[in-house]
Amino acid sequence: MGSIKVVVDRNKCISCGIAPAVCPEVFVLEGKNRVVDKYSKQTDNNISIGEVPEELRECVVNAANSCPVNAITVE
Ligand code: SF4
Numbered sequence: 069m070g071s072i073k074v075v076v077d078r079n080k081c082i083s084c085g086i087a088p089a090v091c092p093e094v095f096v097l098e099g100k101n102r103v104v105d106k107y108s109k110q111t112d113n114n115i116s117i118g119e120v121p122e123e124l125r126e127c128v129v130n131a132a133n134s135c136p137v138n139a140i141t142v143e
Contacts, residue, residue: 070122073143076101079114080139090134091127094120101139 074094076087081100088095096104102111103118110117120128125142132140 071119072122072125072128074103074107074118074120074128075141075143076103076116076118077114077139077141078102078112078116080137082137082139084136086134086136087131087140091124091131093124094118094128095131 076095078100083097083100085097087101088097094103094107095101102108102116103120107118107120108116109119128140128142132138132142
């Protein structure tokens with residue numbers, strides 16, 4: 069089963085809440101957006117890096133495309 073890498077630039081995030089609304093399986097607001105503990109590989113004040121199952125790609129991509137400041141990158 070494949071996985072995808074998700075990176076949230078928490079410095080760019082303006083805490084608009086769209087990412088957790090569009091894809092609550094992967095994102096949660098904790099001051100700013102971050103990858104949920106379940107999928108987080110590294111989260112600090114500046115960045116949140118996650119390893120997410122392939123099945124959630126569409127969810128993550130939708131959130132990334134909805135972010136007004138392009139703070140979410142999907143690899
Ligand atoms: S959509 Fe972008 S700016 Fe809004 S909470 Fe998510 S990462 Fe932050």
